[in-house]
Amino acid sequence: MERNNKGLKGFLRRIDLFLLVPSLVLAAISLSTLFSIDPIFFRQQLIVLCLALIGFLIFTRIDITLLSYSSKFIYLGIIFLLILVLIFGVEVNSSKSWFDIFGVRFQPSEAVKPFFIVVISLFLTQKIGRRLYRFIGSLLLVFPVFFLIAKQPDLGTGIIYITSSLMVIFLAGFPKRYLLLTLLGSILTIPVLFFFLADYQKQRILTFFDVTSDPTGASYNAIQSLISIGSGGFFGKGFGQGTQSLLRFLPEQHTDFIFATISEDLGFIGSVAVLCLFVFMLYRIYKIAVNSDSQFKYLVCMGVFALFFFQILFNVGMNLGLMPVIGITLPFVSYGGSSLLSSFIALGIVSNISTENKKHQSMEIG
Numbered sequence: 001m002e003r004n005n006k007g008l009k010g011f012l013r014r015i016d017l018f019l020l021v022p023s024l025v026l027a028a029i030s031l032s033t034l035f036s037i038d039p040i041f042f043r044q045q046l047i048v049l050c051l052a053l054i055g056f057l058i059f060t061r062i063d064i065t066l067l068s069y070s071s072k073f074i075y076l077g078i079i080f081l082l083i084l085v086l087i088f089g090v091e092v093n094s095s096k097s098w099f100d101i102f103g104v105r106f107q108p109s110e111a112v113k114p115f116f117i118v119v120i121s122l123f124l125t126q127k128i129g130r131r132l133y134r135f136i137g138s139l140l141l142v143f144p145v146f147f148l149i150a151k152q153p154d155l156g157t158g159i160i161y162i163t164s165s166l167m168v169i170f171l172a173g174f175p176k177r178y179l180l181l182t183l184l185g186s187i188l189t190i191p192v193l194f195f196f197l198a199d200y201q202k203q204r205i206l207t208f209f210d211v212t213s214d215p216t217g218a219s220y221n222a223i224q225s226l227i228s229i230g231s232g233g234f235f236g237k238g239f240g241q242g243t244q245s246l247l248r249f250l251p252e253q254h255t256d257f258i259f260a261t262i263s264e265d266l267g268f269i270g271s272v273a274v275l276c277l278f279v280f281m282l283y284r285i286y287k288i289a290v291n292s293d294s295q296f297k298y299l300v301c302m303g304v305f306a307l308f309f310f311q312i313l314f315n316v317g318m319n320l321g322l323m324p325v326i327g328i329t330l331p332f333v334s335y336g337g338s339s340l341l342s343s344f345i346a347l348g349i350v351s352n353i354s355t356e357n358k359k360h361q362s363m364e365i366g
Contacts, residue, residue: 014060016354018284019347022277026332027340029274033262034335036240037254041335048337052344059348060355064300067115067349068122075119075141081108082148089152093327097152109149109157110329110338113164114346116145117303120165124172125296135178138169150193155201156314156327164306171302172295205324221257224250225319228260229271236267254335256327259319274333278312288354297353304346307331 027049035042067074085108090100099106124138142165149158170179228244231237242264244250253261263271282305289301308331315330317323329336331343 013358014351014355015057016284016288016351019281019351019354020056022281022284023332023344023347026274026277029262029270030258030333030335032239033258033265033333034254036265037245037261041254044337045335045340048340051337052341055341056344056348056351059345060351062352064118064297064349064352064356067118068296071119071122074115078108078112078116078119079144079148081112082145085109086148086151095152095154095327097149097154097157105337107336107338109152109154109161110336111342113160113307113342114304114349116161117164117168117307117346118300118349120168121296121299121303124169124299125294131174132178135169135174138165138172139182141165153201154327159314159326160307160310160328163310164303167306167310168299168303171299201326204326221251221325222318222321225257225260226321228253228257229263229319232264232267232271234268236263236265236270239265241265255329256315256325256334257319258334259316259330262333263319275312275316278308278331282309285350288350288357291357292353293357297356301350301353304350307346308343 031042031045031049034045085099086096088099089096090098090105092098092105097107097109099108120138120141123141124134126134142161146158146161149161166182224244228242228250231244232242236242242261244264245253245261250257250260250264259271259274262274266273285301285305285308289298289305292298292301311328311331314323314326314328315334318325318328329339332340
């Protein structure tokens with residue numbers, strides 16, 4: 001019995017419960033919401049959740065330095081998958097972002113997010129060449145990934161890669177003038193990028209500035225989302241009782257607009273509870289980052305922080321009509337296997353670093 005207790009304690013020591021518990025609560029809210037929408041979504045997401053938890057446990061035990069040794073192969077693998085999906089992928093919602101393997105859909109751009117963060121973090125911590133060359137090199141690492149995702153076209157996921165990567169790059173300690181020049185360059189390229197967007201993407205961005213301009217077309221999703229959130233009131237209508245969701249007025253209610261579905265079901269209280277869980281998780285990731293014993297681990301944690309932060313910011317902003325509808329999922333909550341698996345793997349990597357931090361601190365005390 002003692003051996004079992006020791007084994008359980010050893011197992012739990014490898015897991016940062018302050019990361020795992022809020023993610024599981026968010027996943028439980030997601031499953032309850034999905035069950036009220038369609039039991040099929042619930043069953044499929046539950047299966048993926050079990051696989052995602054296995055992924056989480058695996059990456060809590062894999063030494064992150066092992067990932068760093070194979071970073072070149074990981075990066076080439078990412079590029080290879082993104083090229084392959086453009087050739088052999090299936091089109092879903094006007095984007096060729098998915099592989100369909102025996103009826104199971106897999107979105108590589110979602111799944112490889114945490115691995116890309118590891119790659120760029122390692123590159124930034126290698127003291128090779130002048131700082132300017134490393135800065136330019138890190139931007140060049142991001143560009144092919146963004147370009148291939150934009151070709152699908154998947155603007156939302158591409159923006160997450162750009163914003164998360166830039167946050168990691170600027171936390172690497174480069175001079176502020178590099179930041180200012182990059183921000184200026186990014187602003188100047190926005191009109192050029194807009195020219196290359198698909199027509200429906202352009203329309204969504206334009207209608208953001210006047211949501212009433214096309215209420216039955218490009219503005220429809222945003223309008224229905226706002227109606228759903230407003231109709232939930234303070235306490236909500238209860239799971240499966242929201243009229244916008246029940247009567248299918250709200251599009252993509254299980255993916256991009258699941259926050260609006262939750263708001264209608266659980267009201268203002270439920271929405272705030274979801275956001276508080278995210279804030280707690282992000283704060284924990286930040287604390288792990290600042291306690292890391294190397295710059296590499298610090299940047300990996302802050303990269304994961306950025307992945308979650310920008311997805312939450314854009315998704316909730318989209319649901320509230322504060323940002324254009326660009327197709328970004330809500331981590332741990334939106335329906336989708338690739339997103340859920342990616343999120344738990346990223347969390348597993350951070351949990352691993354948390355364990356290493358504790359070991360390092362105990363060795364220093366000893």
